[in-house]
Amino acid sequence: MSPYIQKAARDLAAQPGRALLVCLAIALGAAALTVAVAARSVLLREIPASFDTADPPAAVFRLEDVDEQLLDRVRALPGVVDADARRLVRARVEVAPADWRTLLLFGVRDFADLRVSSFEKLAGQASPARGAVLVERSGLPVLGVGIGDEIAVRVPAGASATLPVQGIVHDPALAPGWQDNAAYAYASRETLADLGLGSHLDELRITVNGNRSDTAVVADDVAGWLSRNGYEVFRVEIPPRRHPHADHMATMLLLLSVFSGLALLLSGALAASVTAALLARQARQIGIMKAIGARSRDIASIYLAMIVVLALPATALGMGAGLFGARAFSGFAGRQLNLDIASYAVGAPTLLAIVCAGLAVPLLAAALPIARAVRMPVQKALQNPGIAVPRAKGDVLPLVGRLGRPAVLAVRNSFRRPARLWLTLFALALGGAALMTAGNVHVSLIAAVDRSLERRGDNIDIRLLKPVNAAGILAGVRTMPGVAHAEAWGGALVALSAGQSPGLSRGRYGLLAPPPDTALLDVPIVEGRWPASDAIGELVVNRNLQAIEPALVVGGEVRLALGQRSLSARVVGVIEEVAEPSLYTNPGTFAALAGTEGLAGVIRVTTEPGGEARLASEIEEVIVEAGSIPALLFTRPALRQAMVDHFAILLALLSAAALAAIVVGGLSLAVSMGLNVLERTREIGVIRAIGARPAAVRKLILMEGYAIACASVLLGGFLSVPLSAAVTYIVGHHGLHLTLPLVLSATGVIVWSVLVIILTLIACIGSVRRAIKMPVCQAIAYG
Amino acid sequence: MSDPELIELRDISKRYDRPGGPSFDALKAVTCTISASGLTAVVGRSGSGKSTLLHLIAGLDRPSAGSVAVSGVSLGSLGEDGLAKWRGAEVGVVFQFFQLLPTLTVLENLLLAMDFVGSVPARDRRSRALALLDRVGVADQANKLPGALSGGQQQRAAIARALANDPQLLVADEPTGNLDTDSAATVTDLLTALAGDGRSVVVVTHDEGFAARADRLIRLSDGMIVEDTAKAMSQ
Numbered sequence A: 001m002s003p004y005i006q007k008a009a010r011d012l013a014a015q016p017g018r019a020l021l022v023c024l025a026i027a028l029g030a031a032a033l034t035v036a037v038a039a040r041s042v043l044l045r046e047i048p049a050s051f052d053t054a055d056p057p058a059a060v061f062r063l064e065d066v067d068e069q070l071l072d073r074v075r076a077l078p079g080v081v082d083a084d085a086r087r088l089v090r091a092r093v094e095v096a097p098a099d100w101r102t103l104l105l106f107g108v109r110d111f112a113d114l115r116v117s118s119f120e121k122l123a124g125q126a127s128p129a130r131g132a133v134l135v136e137r138s139g140l141p142v143l144g145v146g147i148g149d150e151i152a153v154r155v156p157a158g159a160s161a162t163l164p165v166q167g168i169v170h171d172p173a174l175a176p177g178w179q180d181n182a183a184y185a186y187a188s189r190e191t192l193a194d195l196g197l198g199s200h201l202d203e204l205r206i207t208v209n210g211n212r213s214d215t216a217v218v219a220d221d222v223a224g225w226l227s228r229n230g231y232e233v234f235r236v237e238i239p240p241r242r243h244p245h246a247d248h249m250a251t252m253l254l255l256l257s258v259f260s261g262l263a264l265l266l267s268g269a270l271a272a273s274v275t276a277a278l279l280a281r282q283a284r285q286i287g288i289m290k291a292i293g294a295r296s297r298d299i300a301s302i303y304l305a306m307i308v309v310l311a312l313p314a315t316a317l318g319m320g321a322g323l324f325g326a327r328a329f330s331g332f333a334g335r336q337l338n339l340d341i342a343s344y345a346v347g348a349p350t351l352l353a354i355v356c357a358g359l360a361v362p363l364l365a366a367a368l369p370i371a372r373a374v375r376m377p378v379q380k381a382l383q384n385p386g387i388a389v390p391r392a393k394g395d396v397l398p399l400v401g402r403l404g405r406p407a408v409l410a411v412r413n414s415f416r417r418p419a420r421l422w423l424t425l426f427a428l429a430l431g432g433a434a435l436m437t438a439g440n441v442h443v444s445l446i447a448a449v450d451r452s453l454e455r456r457g458d459n460i461d462i463r464l465l466k467p468v469n470a471a472g473i474l475a476g477v478r479t480m481p482g483v484a485h486a487e488a489w490g491g492a493l494v495a496l497s498a499g500q501s502p503g504l505s506r507g508r509y510g511l512l513a514p515p516p517d518t519a520l521l522d523v524p525i526v527e528g529r530w531p532a533s534d535a536i537g538e539l540v541v542n543r544n545l546q547a548i549e550p551a552l553v554v555g556g557e558v559r560l561a562l563g564q565r566s567l568s569a570r571v572v573g574v575i576e577e578v579a580e581p582s583l584y585t586n587p588g589t590f591a592a593l594a595g596t597e598g599l600a601g602v603i604r605v606t607t608e609p610g611g612e613a614r615l616a617s618e619i620e621e622v623i624v625e626a627g628s629i630p631a632l633l634f635t636r637p638a639l640r641q642a643m644v645d646h647f648a649i650l651l652a653l654l655s656a657a658a659l660a661a662i663v664v665g666g667l668s669l670a671v672s673m674g675l676n677v678l679e680r681t682r683e684i685g686v687i688r689a690i691g692a693r694p695a696a697v698r699k700l701i702l703m704e705g706y707a708i709a710c711a712s713v714l715l716g717g718f719l720s721v722p723l724s725a726a727v728t729y730i731v732g733h734h735g736l737h738l739t740l741p742l743v744l745s746a747t748g749v750i751v752w753s754v755l756v757i758i759l760t761l762i763a764c765i766g767s768v769r770r771a772i773k774m775p776v777c778q779a780i781a782y783g
Numbered sequence B: 001m002s003d004p005e006l007i008e009l010r011d012i013s014k015r016y017d018r019p020g021g022p023s024f025d026a027l028k029a030v031t032c033t034i035s036a037s038g039l040t041a042v043v044g045r046s047g048s049g050k051s052t053l054l055h056l057i058a059g060l061d062r063p064s065a066g067s068v069a070v071s072g073v074s075l076g077s078l079g080e081d082g083l084a085k086w087r088g089a090e091v092g093v094v095f096q097f098f099q100l101l102p103t104l105t106v107l108e109n110l111l112l113a114m115d116f117v118g119s120v121p122a123r124d125r126r127s128r129a130l131a132l133l134d135r136v137g138v139a140d141q142a143n144k145l146p147g148a149l150s151g152g153q154q155q156r157a158a159i160a161r162a163l164a165n166d167p168q169l170l171v172a173d174e175p176t177g178n179l180d181t182d183s184a185a186t187v188t189d190l191l192t193a194l195a196g197d198g199r200s201v202v203v204v205t206h207d208e209g210f211a212a213r214a215d216r217l218i219r220l221s222d223g224m225i226v227e228d229t230a231k232a233m234s235q
């Protein structure tokens, strides 16, 4: 072994406590960095990979029926990779007596030969018998059933049936049912026919080679080919090629990147502070080595070797722990998206980068103190007591003087190592700021949701699968006891097609046409204006729709299609709201598109609070009698809950980050206090010799801790404002498409203050014990 | 000797365990008493156990065997807190390297000592501190940080601090060991004068001249008292 390493190892062994602290600091930083970087790399790879295992369709064509012969011919068309037939029936399922939820019932061509929109069998049978279904796993919490149970289903025509569940599948392309309060089921053509729905499969789903613009070309070619060959194409849809909750994920990955940067910064700060302290005690030894002829290079090598000896195992340890954390976190994120993480493997380059950062950060951090120690003149180094002797009193707070001499001493002591003080303060404050930010963003989200729901006024919102006569429905609903106010709006799911905007994805979205005198919509316009009451073809879109269809800016042209009819329209305004991607227009435009007046597609009702669920099921019966069924049904409490659930993962991430930051902050406080007390062992001995009792010594150390803690609460409060603003902005604009209010909640400050008091106590316990236990005469002789 | 006894050490031993070697007896069954007034000089070669003895007298450490009694009460029966309380009220400690707290001014160093013990009423502390600093001749340095004072000034301020709570016993471990000749003379004069005030002053010193002025001389060798001479002239 080289004498450098030997000296490094012996010096470390002589100060095991400090060596351990340095290791812990580096390990913690490496762990935090690993969680953030590894989770990000796993999710970035696995989310699209898992999504792609579903063979999601590049384009969907609505035809009369799609048979095997047509599929064979389409598969042979240029650009088409594969083709399959499917049908989507929006039905209802009774999960408890009179409690109906949305059921998306898919008609499947051949369970043994899934070509597009595949799903994977998890349990039970791979293909259900006639009259039975398979269900998707994410809807199980909504349905509350298992294999062998039956589900009660109501289909658009109004027919009801009970269908046995014969298997459970996983479809990674679907938004998790438990989040959207919906369930998914799969049945054969024959089963659909038995339900009175006919045996046709009306969707031709294809996969294609190439990117999105190629897709549009191929889709147009296929549509042209279909028309030329006598198939009537009602609609062409090009769904976005990403998971329905991809926005959430993007937000999270962005936040993860921010947090990895912070983790790196914090661990670097902590490593720098402990390394500097480690070296301070070595000043005399450096003087001795120089006196006996060591060159600067030799000395620097010894201490750099010391850091490597510490950093290597610490980084390895931290990385190991971090990989576990990353696994847990990406697994959690996967479950939130109903995705399976196929592999938690992290690429060698990523691991290498983490190891390099784990080594480089402490080495860089140590470089400055090492350089300083090495350059110190021999004489000065030999006399160095290891702690700076202040030249000026430098009281920052005149107020402190009032608290008595011990307080003055504590506060001045905390300023003796300004660099260490700032690092500790910064680390603690960042922990506090992260915590307060998590709280603020949480409150802000809830406030935004509540404000948005308040603006809408209704607490039951029903979208009808098929528009029905408005007057008939309203007459039934308004007479129900408990209903305060009810409106029937025009509305339907409409398909967008290119028009003048070639960028459109041609998806299907809800079009709502509130009456001009509506009392249930008070959403401020953020761009443009509301449609004029008599103009035909003017639209307002919400930001959520804009996020999917960026071409829908104010002035953008679009063609709306409903059934066989279509209409040219233009976007005149934009709103921000907590809602599905939607379009708004006036009743005139909707009537022009639907071809008749007086049709209702949306029922919105205001009830007394608490009665929502019961009234919703009563209203559902009225709708069924009128010949339709709800395509979507929200009660305000359920909608609010759904929104809150959507944010769960985000809050989990924020809380985890806050927790990590608090641990790092607490640790740096402990390290810093430990070093402060260690360095002042002799001074504490003197204080005890001149009459301080153990309680006074404890108070003195705690006061110093609290001085730092108080400053951290202040600094954390300041830091939390821009941090909250940034995270609120990111979450609002990327996750919700909403300008969230910046909320600064006092709760966060209070929680952090209490936490910081406890943290300080814990951080100082070790130092206090050590200071009190050492015999006074030994403390005085220390150093 | 008509002076009453202040501290009584009986069969005191102090054993240090040395890592990787045999344990070492720094004091071996030492018995002596310290009277309530007068200057006691402790001399002996380096390593003979002088500092160890001083620490035990001042309650800064506990013996491995034997007992230290103050006015008939055994210090061994006091807990850490009781020991600290007694030390604060009855003992002033002066060190070779002054050991003023560097972040507090000279005045604040004195005030802190009174704050800890609390026997001087709060409103009298400041004037008492200034009077003490005046007595040792550094009143004009009261509001400076110790780092700004010369070694001799610092040691005088440290003596003033040791006197802050008006202790009966003052112990000093080589108080002049780190001073130039002139400053050392001032400090020895000061300590001698304090011993004449009805206070007991115990000084460990290598300064033969200083030792010669003491009322009593204790010589240690290898952890044992080999000479204990009281000077008749102090009578």
Ligand SMILES: Nc1ncnc2c1ncn2[C@@H]1O[C@H](COP(=O)(O)OP(=O)(O)O)[C@@H](O)[C@H]1O
Residues within 6 Å of the ligand: A778, B016, B017, B018, B024, B025, B026, B044, B045, B046, B047, B048, B049, B050, B051, B052, B053
């Ligand atoms: N904490 C300790 N641990 C081990 N040995 C000690 C300790 N303190 C003092 N000694 C030893 O005890 C002996 C007496 O020490 P000390 O009382 O300081 O001597 P003096 O003050 O006369 O020079 C010395 O040999 C010293 O090495």
Ligand SMILES: [Mg+2]
Residues within 6 Å of the ligand: B050, B051, B052, B173
């Ligand atoms: Mg000594």
